[in-house]
Amino acid sequence: MTQYALDDTDVAVIIGSGPGGATLALQLALKGFRIVMLEAGPWVANEDFVNDERAAFDQLSWTDPRLATGSWALARNFPASPAWMGKVVGGTATFWTGLTPRFKNHEFRTRSVYGEIADASLADWPIGIDELASYYDRAEVAMGTSHRQGRPPMPANNNYKVLANGAERAGYRHYATGPYATNVEEYDGRPGTLQDGFCQQGDKSRAKWSPLVSEIPKALATGQLELRTNSQAVQVTLDAGGRADGVVYADEHGALHRQRAALVAVAGNAIETPRLLMLSGTSAHPDGLANSSGQLGRNYMRHTTGVVYAEFDQEVHMYRGEPMAGIINDESRHDPDRGFAGGYYMEMIAQGLPSFTTFMEPGGWGPDFTAKVEAYTRTAGIWICGEDLPRASNRVTLSATLKDHLGLAAPEVHSDDHENDLAMLEHAYAQGERVFRAAGSRRVTRAPAMPSGHNLGTARMSAAASDGVVNSYGQTHDIPNLFVSDGSIFTTGAAANPTLTIMALVLRQAEYITANHGSI
């Protein structure tokens, strides 16, 4: 692998190897940039993934200290673990589920379309669907997502048969097995799915797209990228002129190193990205870097979610096959007659027994609980994914008391449910139950949110520097050579699963950097 010196001042440093960071690395590498990528976690090869939910969690997840506060269910049920993120090459996408809907046109203009909503900080994006369309196309090609760009649809597994039949009988029409970013058949040097049902523990077969099987090896093959694993960024440094000039990181032994840089891109996910910029605060920037707006860490979003499980008289075996290859779109529209703004998707979900028993009824016990456990093979699931409203008071801050293993302030994640979120969730639970009852279920269970895989909004994109942290290219308003390259930059959350949009935004960002790097 190519190696750069710590005092090479002409490299671009990318922090994080998830979909955002890896996409940026590949695009810049193809244009001849010299790149150092810092990944806090290790390289775990596909063959070393462990198809056991508990062991895989320990192997792949970010388990550093965190604290959740606020009225959201996660602060009650999982206060030390409100989000599920990867700490591994490929980031959270090593265990993502894979649905890739695009945003809708109006989801970039929610302040204009939804109007003023009390206690929410809605804003229009400084970019629209038209500017992103070609990048969405490229992102779908890169992922090889099913149903798109000539890729075939994913076949129906058992869990989908329940979902789709229930949807049809409930009067829904807009259901399908995708778009889903897993190979149905061989594509891009990777095989078709084995329907092995374990991609949320890392996909051993490589059929599911992730940076680990695509952007990272492709970027390494250019000879332009040095990937430093077990290297956790702890500070972005500035020169006397206020430009980013390096990144300090801790190696696996906790020893610090400083890599000089001509450009820095932060892609650490919407909790760690603002945390790092806050930890990088200086006398001149006491509230953190790129925070002249005061918006850094604010407007944290994680989607309105919950799960509906349903028992049937006959076998389902939801654990067989792709766990999320099924979606109902009918409720994803904005229809205020339902009593809330924004929309939601109903997405198929399957879990192994350990996760099912952990999340089906957090804290549950006793004979009623074990009866549901014993119905496991006759159970199907719907995961709700809806737009939650941004609020300035929902935010990531540095803890005054909790520290990580390096002695650095841990992130506190505060979130209060907005009444719009609660109204949407109630509607979605009822509709999910309706779908399953239509398919013949006799008993349904509403489960609360699981630790968030979708974490968004904490370095908000805005046209004016006073309204947000970055511009439409993810370039920070305050520091021209400091970029954010992950879901932190979402102005609002939309209903769609975010990974495709993160990649589309970063493809656009990469073109901007390439075209302007002489003047950035």
Add this chain to the structure above:
Amino acid sequence: MTSNDTLFSAADSADLVALARALYPHDGLPDAPYLRTVASIESRASVEPALWHTLNDGLVELRGAADAAPASTDAATLQQLLRDREGTPFFRAIRQLTAWYLYDDHEVWAFVGYPGPSFSLGGYLHRGFNDLAWLPEPRIEESGLDLPEIGPLDSANPTVKAAS
């Protein structure tokens, strides 16, 4: 429970097993998974002083409140005793740890019908990923109909109102 027997007596272990079964009763499931679950909890408590203290304190209190040792008490009575203690650190610890280890036990997986990893067996591509036959084969393609982005579903595609 060899290395922990100075921390947990045989009576302690028997009581913890009875509590584990009262928390997560599965008729027909043998004692072995509950014994392994309690062994794992004791092993963890043997290196986590706060956990040991919580378990020991909780057991002592429970025995004082009950008419007999948990191991000699029927499940319904134990469940009432546990329900009365749901807010206590003892209850939270024993519930959470029992669920964690019990449902990670492969004998329990087999009892429930969860087979675990499938990659080495070739996944389910040729082993029944789509063998559900009690419902019709659904469409897998997208519908081809336009979905309104704003407003109600159109008349040919009736609005689905909230379940009443």
